[in-house]
Structures are given as C-alpha cells and as structure tokens.
Amino acid sequence: MKAIIISIGDELLKGHRVNTNAPFIARELGNIGIPVTRIITCSDDPQAIRDSVTLALTEAEAVFVTGGLGPTNDDRTRDAVRALLGRGLALDEPSFERIADYFRRRNRPVTEVMKDQAMVIEGSIAIPNTKGTAPGMIIECAPRFAGRHLVLMPGVPAEMEAMMRLTVVPFFAPLSGAFIRHTPVMTMGIGETQLADMIVEVEDSLPSGTTLAYLPHAAGVSLMVSTSGARREDVDAENRRVVEAIVAKAGRFVYATSEVTLEEVVVNLLLERKLTVAVAESCTGGLLGSRLTDVPGSSGCFLEGLVTYSNQAKVRLLGVDPATIEAHGAVSEPVAKEMARGCLERSGADISVSTTGIAGPGGGTPEKPVGTVCVGIASKLPDGAVRVEAARFVMHGDRHQNKIRFSEAALRGLLVRLKEMEF
Amino acid sequence: MKAIIISIGDELLKGHRVNTNAPFIARELGNIGIPVTRIITCSDDPQAIRDSVTLALTEAEAVFVTGGLGPTNDDRTRDAVRALLGRGLALDEPSFERIADYFRRRNRPVTEVMKDQAMVIEGSIAIPNTKGTAPGMIIECAPRFAGRHLVLMPGVPAEMEAMMRLTVVPFFAPLSGAFIRHTPVMTMGIGETQLADMIVEVEDSLPSGTTLAYLPHAAGVSLMVSTSGARREDVDAENRRVVEAIVAKAGRFVYATSEVTLEEVVVNLLLERKLTVAVAESCTGGLLGSRLTDVPGSSGCFLEGLVTYSNQAKVRLLGVDPATIEAHGAVSEPVAKEMARGCLERSGADISVSTTGIAGPGGGTPEKPVGTVCVGIASKLPDGAVRVEAARFVMHGDRHQNKIRFSEAALRGLLVRLKEMEF
Numbered sequence: 001m002k003a004i005i006i007s008i009g010d011e012l013l014k015g016h017r018v019n020t021n022a023p024f025i026a027r028e029l030g031n032i033g034i035p036v037t038r039i040i041t042c043s044d045d046p047q048a049i050r051d052s053v054t055l056a057l058t059e060a061e062a063v064f065v066t067g068g069l070g071p072t073n074d075d076r077t078r079d080a081v082r083a084l085l086g087r088g089l090a091l092d093e094p095s096f097e098r099i100a101d102y103f104r105r106r107n108r109p110v111t112e113v114m115k116d117q118a119m120v121i122e123g124s125i126a127i128p129n130t131k132g133t134a135p136g137m138i139i140e141c142a143p144r145f146a147g148r149h150l151v152l153m154p155g156v157p158a159e160m161e162a163m164m165r166l167t168v169v170p171f172f173a174p175l176s177g178a179f180i181r182h183t184p185v186m187t188m189g190i191g192e193t194q195l196a197d198m199i200v201e202v203e204d205s206l207p208s209g210t211t212l213a214y215l216p217h218a219a220g221v222s223l224m225v226s227t228s229g230a231r232r233e234d235v236d237a238e239n240r241r242v243v244e245a246i247v248a249k250a251g252r253f254v255y256a257t258s259e260v261t262l263e264e265v266v267v268n269l270l271l272e273r274k275l276t277v278a279v280a281e282s283c284t285g286g287l288l289g290s291r292l293t294d295v296p297g298s299s300g301c302f303l304e305g306l307v308t309y310s311n312q313a314k315v316r317l318l319g320v321d322p323a324t325i326e327a328h329g330a331v332s333e334p335v336a337k338e339m340a341r342g343c344l345e346r347s348g349a350d351i352s353v354s355t356t357g358i359a360g361p362g363g364g365t366p367e368k369p370v371g372t373v374c375v376g377i378a379s380k381l382p383d384g385a386v387r388v389e390a391a392r393f394v395m396h397g398d399r400h401q402n403k404i405r406f407s408e409a410a411l412r413g414l415l416v417r418l419k420e421m422e423f
Numbered sequence: 424m425k426a427i428i429i430s431i432g433d434e435l436l437k438g439h440r441v442n443t444n445a446p447f448i449a450r451e452l453g454n455i456g457i458p459v460t461r462i463i464t465c466s467d468d469p470q471a472i473r474d475s476v477t478l479a480l481t482e483a484e485a486v487f488v489t490g491g492l493g494p495t496n497d498d499r500t501r502d503a504v505r506a507l508l509g510r511g512l513a514l515d516e517p518s519f520e521r522i523a524d525y526f527r528r529r530n531r532p533v534t535e536v537m538k539d540q541a542m543v544i545e546g547s548i549a550i551p552n553t554k555g556t557a558p559g560m561i562i563e564c565a566p567r568f569a570g571r572h573l574v575l576m577p578g579v580p581a582e583m584e585a586m587m588r589l590t591v592v593p594f595f596a597p598l599s600g601a602f603i604r605h606t607p608v609m610t611m612g613i614g615e616t617q618l619a620d621m622i623v624e625v626e627d628s629l630p631s632g633t634t635l636a637y638l639p640h641a642a643g644v645s646l647m648v649s650t651s652g653a654r655r656e657d658v659d660a661e662n663r664r665v666v667e668a669i670v671a672k673a674g675r676f677v678y679a680t681s682e683v684t685l686e687e688v689v690v691n692l693l694l695e696r697k698l699t700v701a702v703a704e705s706c707t708g709g710l711l712g713s714r715l716t717d718v719p720g721s722s723g724c725f726l727e728g729l730v731t732y733s734n735q736a737k738v739r740l741l742g743v744d745p746a747t748i749e750a751h752g753a754v755s756e757p758v759a760k761e762m763a764r765g766c767l768e769r770s771g772a773d774i775s776v777s778t779t780g781i782a783g784p785g786g787g788t789p790e791k792p793v794g795t796v797c798v799g800i801a802s803k804l805p806d807g808a809v810r811v812e813a814a815r816f817v818m819h820g821d822r823h824q825n826k827i828r829f830s831e832a833a834l835r836g837l838l839v840r841l842k843e844m845e846f
Contacts (some may be wrong), residue, residue, distance in 0.1 A: 007462075010634070010636065011636045011638060011647070012446070012462070013449060013458070013459045013460065013461070013462065014449055014450070014453050014458075014459070014605070014636070014647070014649065015445070015446035015447060015448070015449030015450035015451075015453060015459075016446070016450070016605075016636060016638055016647050017446070017638060018441060018442070018443055018446050019441070019442060019445070019446075019462075020441055022438070022442075022464070023435070023438035023439070023440070023441050023442075024438060025438070026436060026437055026438030027437070027438035027439070028438075030437050030438060035436070035437075036436045036437070036438075037436065037465070037466065037471070038436070038463065038464065038465050038466075038471075038475075039430075039435070039436065039442075039462075039463070039464035039465075040461065040462070040463055040464075041445070041461065041462035041463075041464075042460070042461050042462075043460065043461075048460070048461075052461075182437075182439075211433070213433065213434045213437070213439060215434065215439055215440060224434070224437075224439050226437065279709075279730075281709070281712075281728075284713070284716075285709075285712050285713045285715070285716025285717070285721075285725070285728070286702075286704070286708075286709030286710060286711065286712025286713035286714075286715075286716065286728050286730065287709060287710075287713035288709065289704075289708050289709025289712075289730040290707070290708045290709035290710035290712075290713050290826070291709075292708065292709075293707075293708025293709065293730075293732065293782075293826075294708070294822070294823060294826070296783075296784055296785065296822055297785075298708075298732075299732060299733075299786075302708070302732050303732060303733050303735075303736060304729070304730055304731055304732055304733060304736035304740065305704075305708070305709050305728070305729075305730030305732070306727070306728075306729060306730070306740075307702075307709065307712040307716075307727055307728030307729070307730070308727055309716065309721075309722060309725050309726060309727055309728070310722075310726050310727060312726075313726060313727035313770070317727065317729075317740075347736070359716075360719075361719055362719065362720070363722075399717070399719055400717060403713070403716075403717070
C-alpha cells in the first residue's frame with residue numbers, strides 16, 4: 001500500500017506557513033509500513049482540490065488530506081470531495097452531540113448551523129474530533145476509485161494529530177502488509193562530512209531493505225536508519241544490526257539511539273544520579289536554562305540560572321574577578337572558568353556550566369571572531385574540592401544558530417563531565 | 424505567470440525533515456507577483472523526478488526544483504532533467520574555478536571528479552552557488568515545453584536562499600507582469616475568534632484583489648493582508664487601506680505591521696529610549712532572556728537575567744520574602760511583584776519583568792491549574808520611586824507552548840509599561 005498526502009491551504013502556497021502536518025502524517029504512516037510517495041500542497045479552491053484528489057487517487061491506494069474542514073468560509077474540502085465522488089451528506093450524531101455539548105457548556109445556543117459541522121460524506125466513517133468541532137472522514141471510494149481510501153482531516157495540527165493517533169493509524173495498520181522500523185542515531189559535536197567518513201564502511205554495505213539518511217540540524221547532524229520488510233522480527237533485527245554497526249564506529253559522538261534531545265539526556269542523568277545543576281550564561285542569554293527547563297521534571301535538578309550579560313553582572317552575581325576580565329577579555333577561558341566556579345559555589349549545585357561568547361552579528365575581532373564561545377564546567381569532587389575546566393569553540397552560523405550551537409556545546413560539556421563523575 | 428515548486432528528497436516524504444525551502448521560495452516569488460499554485464514533494468528516484476517535472480511544466484510557466492543537486496549518491500535531479508529534455512552537459516567554467524579554488528585553499532587536490540559538480544545542462548544559465556559547490560540552473564525548456572522555465576537549485580537552505588536572492592528573483596521579476604503586496608499585522612494577547620469578531624466588517628468588505636489570512640502561532644495569531652494587481656501604486660494603496668482599517672478596529676492588540684517579533688519591538692524601544700532591562704524568570708526557565716537576547720544589539724539594553732527556579736533562589740537572588748511564598752505560594756501575584764522589584768533594585772535596570780507559573784505537565788492544582796502564570800513588572804518612576812504591578816493569566820498549551828505563551832505575556836507586559844512610561 002502506498003500513500004499520497006494532500007495539504008490544502010492558500011497560506012501554505014504563499015509560504016506564510018510551514019507545512020508540519022505532512023511530515024507528521026508521513027512519520028505515522030511510516031511507522032505502520034505505509035510509504036508516502038508524494039506530498040501535494042494545493043489551493044483551497046474547489047477545482048484545485050478536485051484535481052489534486054483525483055490525481056492522488058489514481059496513483060495511490062490511500063490518500064490523506066488535511067485542511068479545509070471546518071466552519072469558516074475558506075474550508076471547502078468536504079464539498080469538493082462530495083462533488084467528485086457524487087455523494088450526499090449525512091449527519092454524524094456523535095459529532096453533533098459533541099459540538100452541541102461544547103456550546104452548551106459555554107452557555108451558547110445550539111443552532112441548526114452547527115449541524116452543518118457534524119455532517120459527513122455519505123458512506124464514510126466519521127473520525128471523532130477530540131480537540132475541536134468538525135469530524136474527519138475515512139471514505140472507501142468505490143465505484144470510481146474501487147479499493148482506494150480517502151481520509152479527510154482538519155488542518156489544525158492538534159486536531160489532525162489526535163485523529164491520526166486515535167483512529168486513522170489503527171484503521172490502516174492492518175491494511176498495510178509491511179513493516180518499517182526507523183531508528184534515529186543522535187550525535188553531538190561532529191559534522192556531516194566527518195561522520196560520513198567515520199561510517200563509510202557501514203554505509204557501503206547496507207542491506208537491501210535498509211536506508212541511511214543524514215538529518216543535519218542547527219547544532220549538528222543525526223542519522224536515521226530505516227529498514228522495511230515483510231516480517232517484523234527480520235526488520236527489527238536488521239535495523240538493530242545497522243544501528244549497532246554505526247555505534248561501533250562513531251560511538252563517542254552518539255548520545256542516544258532514540259528520539260531524545262541532548263537536554264533530555266542531561267536532565268534524566270542528573271535526576272537519576274540525584275545531582276543538581278546551575279548555569280551561568282552570557283552569550284546564550286537564557287537559552288541554556290530554557291532548554292534544560294524544557295524537560296518535564298527538570299525542577300528536580302535545576303536550581304538556578306544567571307544570565308550575566310554585562311561585565312558588572314558577571315562580577316556581582318558570579319564573583320568573577322574584574323582583573324580576569326581586564327586581562328583576558330570577557331570571552332575567554334579564564335572568565336568561563338570563574339563564571340562556572342562562582343555559579344557552582346553560590347548556588348550550591350553539584351555541577352555547573354557557563355557560556356561566554358560572541359553570537360554576532362557584531363562584536364567579532366580577528367582574534368575572537370563572531371561564533372567564538374568559551375564553555376566552563378565546574379563540579380564537586382568527592383573530597384569537596386572543585387574541578388573546573390573550560391574549552392573554546394568557533395561556530396559558523398548566524399546569531400540564532402550560534403546561540404543554539406553554543407548551548408549545544410554547553411550541554412555536551414555537561415554530559416561528558418557527568419559521565420566522568422564517580423559517586 | 425504561475426509557478427509550481429517541486430521539493431525532492433526521500434527524507435521529506437518520510438517526514439524526517441520539515442520542508443522549509445518551499446515556503447521560502449513561495450514568499451520570494453509572492454513578493455514579485457508570481458503566485459504558487461502547487462507544491463509537490465517527491466522521491467529522489469529518477470522516474471519520480473521526471474514525472475513531477477513533466478506534470479509541473481504542463482501546468483505552470485515556471486517550475487522551481489530544490490534538492491538532488493550535489494556530489495552525493497542520492498542527488499539525481501540533474502541527470503533526470505537532462506534525460507527528460509534530451510540535452511547534454513556543459514562545463515560551467517566560473518563554477519569550476521570556484522570549486523577548484525575552494526579545494527586549493529584547503530590544500531586538497533583538484534581532481535577530474537570535481538569537474539562533474541561544475542557541469543550544467545546544455546543551454547541553461549548557471550546560477551552561482553555562493554554558499555557551496557554545485558551551481559544551480561535556469562533552463563528555458565523549448566522545444567517540448569516552449570516558453571516555460573525550469574529552475575534547479577540545491578536542497579541546502581542556505582545555498583538555495585542565496586541563489587534565489589542573488590540570481591533567480593532578479594531574473595524572474597521582469598517576467599511576472601503582476602505585483603503582490605503582503606503586509607503582516609502582528610497581534611498580541613488576543614485569540615483568533617475574538618480577533619475575527621473585532622474585524623468582521625473589514626473582512627466582509629475586502630476589495631476583490633485582497634485576501635486576509637489568519638496565521639495562528641504558539642502565542643497568538645497574526646494576520647496577513649495580501650493584495651495583487653497590475654499596477655504597483657494601486658496594489659500598495661489598496662493594501663495600505665485594508666491594513667489601516669484593521670488597525671482602526673483592533674489597534675490596541677496590534678504591536679506591528681511588519682514582520683517583526685515582539686522581542687524586537689521591545690528591544691528596539693528600549694534602545695531608542697536608552698533604557699535598561701533585567702528579567703527574573705521562574706517557569707520560563709531562561710526563555711524570556713533568550714528571546715530578548717535573540718535581538719541583535721540587545722547587549723545595549725539587557726543587563727541580566729535571573730532564572731530562579733527554586734524557592735531558595737527566589738529568596739537569595741531576588742530578595743523575595745519567604746513569608747510571601749509561604750502565604751501565597753510561589754505562583755502568585757505577590758511573589759511575581761517581589762521578584763520584579765528585587766530584580767529591578769539589585770540590577771539597577773530601569774524596568775524589569777518577572778514570571779512565575781506552572782508550565783506543566785505536573786504541578787497543577789484546582790486553584791492554580793497547569794498553564795497559570797503570574798507576570799510582574801517593575802519600573803522606576805521619575806521621582807525615584809518604583810511602580811510594581813502583577814497580573815495573572817491561564818494558558819492552555821503543553822509545557823513547551825506554555826513557556827512560549829508565558830514569555831509572550833511577559834514581553835507584552837514590558838511593551839505596555841514601556842508605552843506608558845514618560846521620560
């Protein structure tokens with residue numbers, strides 16, 4: 001079974017919105033062994049919708065449409081598809097009850113107009129909308145497109161995602177007849193070319209059902225190992241063999257073989273070891289603290305963050321010696337070390353990390369170009385002493401990318417030190 | 424002239440990467456009056472590329488392809504298009520020189536293989552690649568597709584973006600024959616339905632060449648007013664009239680009518696007035712400081728940020744009275760006020776803002792559900808006294824969305840106070 005995704009919406013064609021629905025659907029279908037062969041984005045004009053749906057139903061057994069379902073004027077998908085298939089509408093009672101209930105609870109009158117939102121195309125299976133009003137539809141498209149399925153869902157991501165997970169994936173999983181296993185290999189501190197060189201032997205001898213994709217992101221690159229086949233056990237085993245071969249070659253740059261962020265790995269390790277952390281940021285401006293506190297449960301290990309943007313703040317809040325700043329400049333390893341040490345001692349945390357750098361676009365010098373960052377790490381030793389180190393990196397992004405890469409370098413520093421710490 | 428965009432890449436079809444190239448191209452084309460009628464994402468299989476390009480050249484006068492140009496194995500666009508058009512390859516000398524120079528500067532040998540990257544399809548205009556190696560191509564597709572243009576660009580966003588701006592847009596602008604004006608109306612603190620109610624009269628009487636799109640984002644909704652027509656002056660005037668009509672109705676929720684973020688407006692206002700700011704964050708974990716310091720030049724107004732996640736940090740770093748926390752809880756307006764006041768006084772800033780709330784998923788109570796945030800604002804009065812206020816909001820997102828909305832509420836508070844401040 002192959003699938004085509006159709007994303008409907010003028011705002012997508014104008015580039016005012018990035019299409020995140022299609023990749024979500026593609027990933028969900030991939031997990032149940034249904035490959036997507038094409039993604040089509042078209043206007044919410046009825047003719048364009050009919051053309052795209054016709055084309056897709058001609059080429060693929062399953063077509064997934066998002067957008068243009070709902071109460072506003074530019075939502076025309078249902079009527080366009082109804083006309084194409086030559087069918088009428090029927091009331092979906094459960095959806096009408098849900099919509100009526102929604103308005104009743106808000107003390108707003110239930111009108112006949114609302115019934116329209118609960119109407120589905122005749123002969124379709126209504127997909128309950130647990131996050132909004134209009135239901136989705138799974139339509140078996142005989143006679144014109146016999147054996148083909150058309151799925152209509154709203155364009156609001158939360159509504160579509162709930163429909164996919166609760167109804168659409170369970171419906172299609174038994175029809176797929178294939179299994180796909182994707183395993184991400186998350187790396188840190190290594191570029192695409194360097195990583196490719198390191199795993200060239202693995203890549204050159206990939207088994208036939210397995211592919212390897214490089215997924216560069218702002219702070220580095222990750223790999224996705226995808227294996228497909230007819231038997232789940234074979235697919236899983238083959239996929240695992242390739243992942244293990246990659247880890248054997250590039251293991252020291254791999255921080256996870258599942259879809260987790262570096263901050264999740266760091267926070268979970270801290271929580272597991274019952275350690276506390278504090279951060280002292282200059283150039284990252286709070287991003288490092290924000291990333292750590294993005295992780296649910298981080299309040300169990302994150303004590304505090306100090307965003308010491310000005311030199312005075314570095315001195316007053318972290319106890320950095322003005323003479324150190326004078327001698328080496330604010331962006332320097334000695335200042336990064338004093339920041340980390342001051343942060344550790346004043347907060348009482350077990351481990352601390354500091355950043356001081358030049359995110360750009362201004363502020364660079366030949367000696368310390370834009371993109372320079374010094375990261376300091378301080379931790380308590382078993383004997384009560386403090387171990388402090390700093391390292392310097394140069395990144396090559398714009399201000400926003402540099403902030404992300406700086407925070408990534410700091411998280412990497414934390415992770416490496418945490419792995420070295422013995423308790 | 425109408426355009427179709429083709430995005431090539433298996434990683435897009437698998438949902439492992441979000442397609443940001445297509446919206447970029449669509450916006451750039453929109454600015455020169457070329458509407459995009461369809462976006463097609465297809466596999467990097469040669470047959471799929473040929474099928475998609477053929478379909479697109481049949482339907483649109485200009486087709487923009489990204490992906491599959493470059494040295495690696497899965498880059499097959501050039502050969503697929505060459506086969507489709509029945510043309511040979513020719514060396515683009517300037518590109519070869521650039522590539523050879525790149526390797527020479529890195530002390531790597533210049534081989535014959537590198538020449539392949541500098542080969543373009545016969546009869547095409549080479550697009551210089553200022554950010555990478557392989558050149559792009561603008562191809563006039565006669566005889567089979569007479570009068571139609573095909574543009575091939577790499578999938579690496581930085582390379583494609585530079586090509587669009589330096590070569591492709593200047594090439595197509597004179598061919599378009601239409602003008603489009605997009606004006607964003609950026610709002611804060613108002614939901615989609617409420618905003619729609621407020622501007623219903625404007626929306627019901629839009630002139631025929633103008634459309635209005637709602638662009639919801641994590642922290643609210645913005646509008647995009649798009650006008651197209653044959654004469655630039657008419658288009659600009661009509662667009663301006665609609666924007667002004669919206670501002671007349673919803674002005675107190677509008678913070679800008681250009682593509683700027685709330686943090687840019689706040690930072691630029693601070694710089695303009697020569698005021699300094701400091702932030703005290705609990706639930707936003709550093710995100711507020713990070714957003715303010717995302718703005719280039721923010722070091723001219725941003726003094727420091729204190730991420731006081733724990734109660735002890737609130738007491739020690741901001742001087743919050745433990746009795747206030749005891750009496751009202753850490754998430755309360757009195758604590759938000761003491762945080763803002765302490766931050767202002769200790770940092771010496773002219774204005775400060777604080778956040779304390781429950782981002783979730785845990786930590787909610789019936790009285791203070793997940794999504795609750797208290798925002799405090801403190802500022803110096805001309806007589807040297809300090810004005811401190813706090814407000815409470817409840818957001819309805821997940822942890823990540825709540826952090827964004829909390830930081831948005833804090834920025835909004837800053838902006839409102841800054842506008843009230845007289846100096």
